Amino acid sequence: MTKPGVVLGPEDAAVVAAARHFSFPPPRTTGADSCRKLAAQVDLGAAAVMGSWLDSMKASSPRHKLMAAPLAGAADAEHDDWMERHPSALERFDALAAAAKGKQVAVFLDYDGTLSPIVEDPDSAVMTDEMREAVRSVAARFPTAIVSGRCRDKVFGFVKLEELYYAGSHGMDIRGPTAADPNNPGKEARSVLCQPAAEFLPVIEEVYGALVGSVEAAIPGAKVENNKFCLSVHFRCVEEAEWGDLFDRVRAVLKDYPGLRLTQGRKVLEVRPMIKWDKGKALEFLLDALGYAERSDVFPIYIGDDRTDEDAFKVLRSRGQGAGILVSKFPKETTASFSLREPAEVRDFLRRLVDDDANAT
Numbered sequence: 001m002t003k004p005g006v007v008l009g010p011e012d013a014a015v016v017a018a019a020r021h022f023s024f025p026p027p028r029t030t031g032a033d034s035c036r037k038l039a040a041q042v043d044l045g046a047a048a049v050m051g052s053w054l055d056s057m058k059a060s061s062p063r064h065k066l067m068a069a070p071l072a073g074a075a076d077a078e079h080d081d082w083m084e085r086h087p088s089a090l091e092r093f094d095a096l097a098a099a100a101k102g103k104q105v106a107v108f109l110d111y112d113g114t115l116s117p118i119v120e121d122p123d124s125a126v127m128t129d130e131m132r133e134a135v136r137s138v139a140a141r142f143p144t145a146i147v148s149g150r151c152r153d154k155v156f157g158f159v160k161l162e163e164l165y166y167a168g169s170h171g172m173d174i175r176g177p178t179a180a181d182p183n184n185p186g187k188e189a190r191s192v193l194c195q196p197a198a199e200f201l202p203v204i205e206e207v208y209g210a211l212v213g214s215v216e217a218a219i220p221g222a223k224v225e226n227n228k229f230c231l232s233v234h235f236r237c238v239e240e241a242e243w244g245d246l247f248d249r250v251r252a253v254l255k256d257y258p259g260l261r262l263t264q265g266r267k268v269l270e271v272r273p274m275i276k277w278d279k280g281k282a283l284e285f286l287l288d289a290l291g292y293a294e295r296s297d298v299f300p301i302y303i304g305d306d307r308t309d310e311d312a313f314k315v316l317r318s319r320g321q322g323a324g325i326l327v328s329k330f331p332k333e334t335t336a337s338f339s340l341r342e343p344a345e346v347r348d349f350l351r352r353l354v355d356d357d358a359n360a361t
């Protein structure tokens with residue numbers, strides 16, 4: 001997709017999308033829009049209503065379609081409408097490729113639910129060799145980063161590709177490739193490093209211990225995961241009747257730590273430092289580190305499945321650049337332009353990106 005000398009303006013891509021009902025490329029928004037609303041990231045002070053947290057915990061993973069016929073019909077209509085607004089990135093691949101033509105593509109990938117399927121045990125969320133091969137091929141052609149809520153070392157342990165950028169702990173721990181750039185074999189590996197929450201390390205360690213003692217030890221199925229600059233309290237394997245107790249226990253621990261906030265992912269509560277940093281900020285940092293911050297001929301593609309990925313989708317929308325792709329089988333509120341149903345489709349999309357670039361050169 002990188003054809004030097006052929007630079008298309010945003011209006012070209014707008015023509016590509018003109019006949020469609022979805023918003024692509026994302027329109028530039030005003031400065032006011034870029035104020036972080038963090039809609040899905042409710043801080044503890046705002047979480048006075050326990051019921052709303054429980055509702056949100058129940059909705060924190062894909063819904064299952066077990067409905068009576070009339071309701072199923074309504075759900076189908078809702079799904080069709082959503083697909084019109086967030087079409088499949090595979091089905092609309094040609095439009096996407098046309099918009100990216102002549103631009104520098106950069107690829108940003110969430111891990112859980114995007115490169116690996118969601119499983120009950122977080123330590124078993126391995127990715128397939130086929131997926132690894134697809135990511136390796138993409139990284140050989142475009143700068144590629146993994147942006148994950150996981151601790152950076154742990155996600156590297158799953159992905160095992162040294163040529164990638166890694167942004168762990170929801171972007172609070174960023175590092176460049178440890179292997180030489182395959183596009184510039186003579187160039188040394190870059191050690192970009194960004195740790196905006198370094199001062200929170202001791203407090204995160206302390207709260208990890210407290211949550212293990214108060215939540216993991218007391219509630220069957222609960223699991224606290226130490227992600228270095230943030231923590232995950234998993235409730236996927238906890239009986240729903242215990243979720244209220246689990247939330248109360250987490251809140252009781254956190255009340256002594258006003259510098260921390262609580263957000264939600266898929267059947268997980270996330271404890272994070274109260275700093276203005278998220279996957280969107282990490283995306284901006286990486287674009288800057290790559291030297292793309294001021295360039296208009298850059299086409300970042302961000303693929304993710306979680307609420308935390310919305311911050312990155314919003315950044316693309318406010319820059320009016322690239323494509324956000326949500327991985328979901330079910331309609332979800334999202335700022336992403338496109339969708340893919342599951343990790344297998346992500347793999348196929350990555351393969352098409354590579355093939356398309358190979359055919360263009």
Ligand SMILES: O=P(O)(O)OC[C@H]1O[C@H](O[C@H]2O[C@H](CO)[C@@H](O)[C@H](O)[C@H]2O)[C@H](O)[C@@H](O)[C@@H]1O
Pocket residue numbers: 110111112113117118119120121122123125147148149150225227232234236265266267268270306308
């Ligand atoms: O940003 P991500 O790479 O998507 O990481 C977000 C969280 O992912 C993991 O939890 C999720 O996946 C688990 C394995 O499939 C699943 O058991 C859990 O219910 C999901 O929430 C990871 O374990 C967390 O630490 C990450 O924050």
